[in-house]
Amino acid sequence: MPEAAARTRIQEKNISAILDAALEVFSGAGFRGATLDQIARAASLSKPNLLYYFKSKEAIHRALLSELLDTWLAPLRTLDSGGEPVDEIVRYVMRKLDMARELPRESRLFANEIVQGAPHIFDIIEGPLKALVDEKASLIRKWTAEGRIAEVDPYHLIFSIWATTQHYADFDAQVRGILRPERDRHFDDAARFLTHLYRTALTPD
């Protein structure tokens, strides 16, 4: 890939076309399931031209993951010590659910990666992601200690929020097969259900 520092107009356009195409293909087929030909076709470029911008399939994948990781974790970062704890967490759930609706490809990209053992991002999970989760977990523990939310394991609370929200993107095929809903209708129902679930479980007795 040409230097990021000074990008041509053409580079700008093609690199973002490639990343978008790669997101489409990788998220639908996983790393090994995706082929350079598919990505090239989706980006309307020839295969050698792809490899002019990225030196390998791996390089495209790596670039995609690191480009999207920040976006993906942004909602958790905004979990803040100001505000009413239960509201704060329910708001986080709603933001994550919105992301599952708006960015299902991104969700599935990470799902594919992690289901297969996170071979390309395990160091990020153990490092920066763990650090972020640790930080938010102790915030939640503080809230518990102050009696402002019910006593729950903060790590498993976070896991359950990830699981329940991302489910609607990652397992979309199953959800649609069972509900056969009109477009996106079920997200509203999911929002209502999850609000109830977390509000009742977190409100201190």
Added chain:
Amino acid sequence: MPEAAARTRIQEKNISAILDAALEVFSGAGFRGATLDQIARAASLSKPNLLYYFKSKEAIHRALLSELLDTWLAPLRTLDSGGEPVDEIVRYVMRKLDMARELPRESRLFANEIVQGAPHIFDIIEGPLKALVDEKASLIRKWTAEGRIAEVDPYHLIFSIWATTQHYADFDAQVRGILRPERDRHFDDAARFLTHLYRTALTPD
């Protein structure tokens, strides 16, 4: 594959070796990520010998999925109208969580399949699975109507149970990366958390 009706001792042994090897490989790499060589090696057979028992890679995958589907859905089938509703559902959650611990490969096999759009089992999802879920959803609705559990959308309740429990198998790499726990310790914490989550959310006010 030779007739199921009358199986040789050798067939019995090799077919189950193949299916076990295939479970290992497919669950870790997805359908396209898996290769016949890997499966053959894991089963200690030659590749042509694999293809003596199953006529294609697809055939192995199909056989695996249909063999495991019943096991996988058994816990939902046992959700029964007898007994206290909240206990009944919490018991279902615990059984699903046990399965994530005991049968993570099976969970990941289905996860891989569904994340990638369920190409091989969409008809099963729309058919028998939907029928089963519909049936249990109306049981839950009945409980709601009788005031024996809180008012919740039964479909999204079931989705959330699948999501939260299977998460520990499917996203194991992430869970381990963040918790770094001693072997399986975190399943006990998860059980406690999920019990609290569903008990409080489902107990009628």
Added chain:
DNA sequence: CGTGATCCTGACCAATTGGTCAAACTCTCC
């Protein structure tokens, strides 16, 4: 023990796939 069915293998094949390269084309900027 022999014979037919079952089981197994090495050699092979065609298609796909990630990747290379030299040559040609096109843009930018003086």
Added chain:
DNA sequence: GGAGAGTTTGACCAATTGGTCAGGATCACG
């Protein structure tokens, strides 16, 4: 408008992969 950097491509390659096949080994059974 021309020189040099930047961009694109067709032809090609080696490795991998799913699958075939003819023949040989082994087993069950009368």
